[in-house]
Amino acid sequence: MSSLSSQQPKATLLTAIDFYFDFASPYGYLASEVIDALGAQFGRQVNWHPLLLGAAFKVTGAALPVRQPLKSDYFVHDFARSARFYDVPFVQPMKFPLSTQHAARAFLWVYEANPLAAKGLAHAIFRAYFTAGRDIDQIDTVLDIAASLGHPRPALSEALAGVAIKERLHAEVDRALARGVFGSPFFLVDGEAFWGMDRLPQLERWLLEGGF
Amino acid sequence: MSSLSSQQPKATLLTAIDFYFDFASPYGYLASEVIDALGAQFGRQVNWHPLLLGAAFKVTGAALPVRQPLKSDYFVHDFARSARFYDVPFVQPMKFPLSTQHAARAFLWVYEANPLAAKGLAHAIFRAYFTAGRDIDQIDTVLDIAASLGHPRPALSEALAGVAIKERLHAEVDRALARGVFGSPFFLVDGEAFWGMDRLPQLERWLLEGGF
Secondary structure, eight states: OOGGGGGOOGGGGOOOEEEEEOTTOHHHHHHHTTHHHHHHHTTOOEEEEEOOHHHHHHHHOOOOGGGSTTHHHHHHHHHHHHHHHTTOOOOOOSSOSOOOHHHHHHHHHHHHHOHHHHHHHHHHHHHHHHTTOOOTTSHHHHHHHHHHTTOOHHHHHHHHHSHHHHHHHHHHHHHHHHTTOOSSSEEEETTEEEESGGGHHHHHHHHHHTOO | OOGGGGGSOGGGGOOOEEEEEOTTOHHHHHHHTTHHHHHHHTTOOEEEEEOOHHHHHHHHOOOOGGGSTTHHHHHHHHHHHHHHHTTOOOOOOSSOSOOOHHHHHHHHHHHHHOHHHHHHHHHHHHHHHHHHOOOTTSHHHHHHHHHHTTOOHHHHHHHHHSHHHHHHHHHHHHHHHHTTOOSSSEEEETTEEEESGGGHHHHHHHHHHTOO
């Protein structure tokens, strides 16, 4: 054995970052714009997982902050300020929040054939909602966005109407909850959980130091 | 008029930072260890305001994270990790959370005579709870801590038993809620609200740039 074999870059041993998000989550959108670059900086792959926050809230008993008195105004203000802080384009959608199961299922359908293309679709859906206010809760909107990226509209339309993709998403969400995921964005790396866009500095330090 | 009068340092015109905290809040404790230095860096005074989170939660309908399934384990882990991140000593108290009205009232009583001494008392109470696990929900513990800093125990004891200080705290909390404060730590500066230890980077940028 040459000594080279023991000098392989440490990066090959590094586990992926699991990134959970709901397409209706402003902070999830902000995270989607930066997490791949952060992962790449530390030689970590990032696996994207769509989540349905409603399912998580049923377990935690949490309510959407925008539905809570006092908090509502604060959060709408903080969404936009946080977007400016991270230099990400953002326009508060009029229809907010909205249901995201069609978007999540479309992501999974594309993911099965091409995980990288699924990230592209996720970016397009997030941006359509959080910069152009498009109604991504509508199947037609999701199909339009996917088609604009070259995904075959009839095949995706048929898949979204079927039972298989619904069960697939259900299983994905159950798996996330079983791993302790309860919010968006949520990151898991080396078994360590980080909740929220505002935990990125801690996540970054974790990646830098291998824990702290 | 000499030109000097128009060249007074901008700092003299700067408004204070209002810092709200509950003595049972781990993130409030972390903030208490750094906020005065941050304010000083930008020539801003920091006014400390004890809050009773229970009163705020009644308005928002929020539940303590540590009482919510899934979130509980995450938060206890995050308290300690965040303390390491900010390099602040922290030991998770066994009795958590606990009621903080005696501590808050003692703070207000000292504050009336000497605002700076009240900050010293707040530090001592926070550290007694979050580094030594002392039961700061007990009047005797609060009196012991205050006495150790030279505050007259009989006078404080009498004040804490009276109606005036209770009404004073009640009014303080009502005023905080009326200003939109709903969590700990919570910062108000130039009419801008920042909730959470994790908004310090945004608060810092706000102070640096005068808004963003």
